[in-house]
Amino acid sequence: MKIKKSKGKSPIAGKGLIHVELRINKKILQGNFLAFKLEIERCNMEKLLEGKRIFRQDGEADRYLLLSEDFIQKYYYFYEVIAIKKGELLYPHKWLKYSCSVLFPLDSFNLTDYEYIFSTDKWLANDIKTALEPFLEIQIDNQLNALLELTEIPRGSELGIRESLEKEAYKEKDLSIIEAFSCPNQDNRFIILDSEFSDDDITYERTKDFADKVILDSYQRRLGNYTEYLYKLAPSKNSDSYYLSEISWYYRGIDELGNFDFLKLIYDIEDMLPFTSFFKL
Structure with a gap:
């Protein structure tokens, strides 16, 4: 017996094709929607x-801070230092003492504006006392507090004091550069973003x-x-x-x-x- 080939499409086959096509299109739509x-x-x-x-x-x-990039800047970082500006070495009351961490903006700070920036210790205090002894009798503590109260020191002691400070003063290669966030609603409040220096x-x-x-x-x-x-x-x-x-x-x-x-x-x-x-x- 010969089976005649249908010249038209089977209705059942047609529906199957439609279902397959719909399933494919649905997957495509779902994929596009998910993407x-x-x-x-x-x-x-x-x-x-x-x-x-x-x-x-x-x-x-225990949280994650979302900090605005507008308030994040690079700074030179110092901790407990004394800074002496050019021409003020003989006038200790003008020396700038920072009793905690201090940040100087990288784009506006120039180390050459200062005679010396240094940290204090008992050895430096002793050297400065030795330099002053021929000219001035003064008791100097490790933090140089008594020295900083003086309006002026004898010019003859300048060389000895310079020699003492040269050994301790920061050089450009010693400077630490960090990033910090400047709190917009608090004056002089910074969040240091480098873990090595951060207090937060x-x-x-x-x-x-x-x-x-x-x-x-x-x-x-x-x-x-x-x-x-x-x-x-x-x-x-x-x-x-x-x-x-x-x-x-x-x-x-x-x-x-x-x-x-x-x-x-x-x-x-x-x-x-x-x-x-x-x-x-």
């Missing part, structure tokens, strides 16, 4: 980080690690003049960072004086969200 969604999330993270750098703060705070428990910069993440969910609530946020973050598909490589929740707040925002890792928040005043964006 589009991830791109939006990536852009949201870029917006969060725009103009900012993130630094890890350990210790009691700053450890590492984590800007790139957060840039490699996407925002899966965002929530917010208004508290007075400030808006708080919750972010659900995940590693991006192309992330090569092993740091913070799991899906995590972060609270975004602001420090008490409004100098900067911060992110803080939080746990067990997702099930509690319906019982809070946060709403989904």
